[in-house]
Amino acid sequence: MLQIKQLQVLRDQKLLKYDFQLQQGKTLAVQGLSGVGKSTLLQVIAGFVAAEKGSVLWHGQSLLELPVEQRPVSYLFQQNNLFEHLSVIQNLMLGFADDTDQDQLLDKLVNAAIELQVDKQLEKKPTELSGGQRQRIAIIRTLLRPEPIILLDEPFAELDPTTRSLATQWVADIAKQQNKTILMVTHQSEDVQQLADEILQLQ
């Protein structure tokens, strides 16, 4: 269970407030007007922005004191974050423990790339990819990492409707298989219908 208890964040001289909980394995769509604090919520959970008050608990453990790299969180930023000097497949291989079986991992990543129709891009550098291809690679990277909490900030924004639907379904399948707990910022009602168990409407 992820519990956000009376969380307060000061941003741009505004006090943003959050209070909700989400069961493990569920997907929450975070919605609301531009500037209401959707990205800020993800940034606080991930540890990039500090809170004034309140708590963020994962299975009862407080996350706010933990440094970014120790939080059980995998985060897809609004500007998807790939290292430009590495190939796509090298980007995908980052962030797994040293004892991970490399052949199995490669298999898993290649299969995901085939499903999301970006397998031809694996040896390329991120700069050679279109926006939609980068976004699918970033989705694969974020979802297949080991962390149980997945934060997605407009993950499908650059995808055409067909590819978007493919990617949404893939995320739903992985989330179910791996019992991921997902917070997803989106403006699209199709994403909500396909993926979300619950909606948090920020005001």
Ligand SMILES: Nc1ncnc2c1ncn2[C@@H]1O[C@H](COP(=O)(O)OP(=O)(O)OP(=O)(O)O)[C@@H](O)[C@H]1O
């Ligand atoms: N890096 C920052 N430094 C200071 N204030 C910020 C920063 N990023 C956002 N803000 C402010 O925090 C508030 C919430 O912004 P946030 O990006 O969380 O909104 P959002 O709901 O995700 O918006 P959008 O839908 O436009 O992405 C806004 O008033 C914004 O101006």
